[in-house]
Amino acid sequence: MPEGRLAGAFAPPYSHGGRRNRSMTAEIAPAFPHRHLLGIEGLSRPDIEALLARADDAVALSRQVEKKRNVLRGRTQINLFFEPSTRTQSSFELAGKRLGADVMNMSVASSSVKKGETLIDTAATLNAMRPDIIVVRHHSAGAVHLLARKVDCAVVNAGDGAHEHPTQALLDALTIRRNKGGIEGLTVAICGDVLHSRVARSNILLLNALGARVRVIGPSTLLPTGVARLGVEVFTNMREGLKGCDIVMMLRLQRERMNGSFVPSVKEYFRYYGLDSEKLALAKPDALVMHPGPMNRGVEISSEIADGAQSLIREQVEMGVAVRMAVLEALATHLPNG
Structure with a gap:
């Protein structure tokens, strides 16, 4: 019986597929060659497998008493959500914190966006703050790709319209x-x-x-x-x-x-x-x-x-934190001095 069904949602750290239990390390995990994660389109099978390998290790880490791995210590992560979200935003926040990042959730409802600021101006403003990673959800397809072209940091697509997630x-x-x-x-x-x-x-x-x-x-x-x-x-x-x-x-x-x-x-x-x-x-x-x-x-x-x-369905929620940890860690390898 595969491990997920046998162990349940909150099992102790495991040895998946007969491998020894590993910590999340960029040295062991396969390399991820992309600076941003904007969609599945454009990823190769090896790219996907590399992220899933990292995520497997993140599951093991998250099931330990000590859940932190400070690969993002000193880094700043901004969660910029133009649409309401409970699961995705909280999952990205927890993932960033488990990796040691300083995480800021930007409230669009109280931001300059509500006062008519364009997405490009918002991107320029955030870029001036020199974040390391911006996680973006937007109601318009392609908006995250546009923002990624306007900032110097890594960008993660947390959902853009009916396009990709x-x-x-x-x-x-x-x-x-x-x-x-x-x-x-x-x-x-x-x-x-x-x-x-x-x-x-x-x-x-x-x-x-x-x-x-x-x-x-x-x-x-x-x-x-x-x-x-x-x-x-x-x-x-x-x-x-x-x-x-x-x-x-x-x-x-x-x-x-x-x-x-x-x-x-x-x-x-x-x-x-x-x-x-x-x-x-x-x-x-x-x-x-x-x-x-x-x-x-x-x-x-x-x-x-x-x-x-x-x-x-409940297991998907647990896997969400692990996958987002894997994505953030993979992108961190492309940050300056990462």
Whole structure:
């Protein structure tokens, strides 16, 4: 049985895959050649594997009594979130602090952005403060790439519009790998509001890169035009799409991004596209369930499934801190004197 399912969410430090327990070290972990992490697009399979290797070590570190590794001591990390976030922002904050960074959470609600300052001016202002790493979430696709061109420090994309959310895809891959022993050859279904989901896009890119067979499932109104060109199988019938799946990844309805009627009603949506025990039974008997959060219980997933034995949802949260530690440490190797 793979280690993640055997040990549970808060097991003692482990020896993954028969390896000795290691601390996070840039000398041991494979090199990561990029100055920023702006998306999964543009990363090679070795790049992804390097980050996952670091993240495995970060899990072990996080399960120890002493959780700190001061590779970012004396460094400044700014978390700049233009959209509300609980999991991602707190996860990046904890990751930075565990690595010894001075972490500042910038409140956009009380910032000059609310007074009409442009993103470019905000970037110039932050750059003048000489931070080492900026973690950015923005409602517009491509905004993080623009900011990265205007600052001298490392930039991490914490989600830009419906474009990408690279650390979510990495933590999902880490969770799958630790519970299934690998990703190559698995069938993964991504179900729900694919149209508005940056999580879906990043996961499609990453899972394809690691050799999974990816399916997307949803009503035609919530599937992007031409999504099959990303190398996925497309299903509008959830029951058909779930057959033979190893992993079922649910997505929430992003009603805040909808300016029209995409589904007849929440009740109808759950009837056809909500994951319950009857639909999950169509997947493989050992299928596992994931959700990036926040969940809408009774909309895209039932409480029975969300809290059930096949759910990895809480474990995903733990893996999120580890992946973000891995990303921050990998980027730190490119900082001056890093």
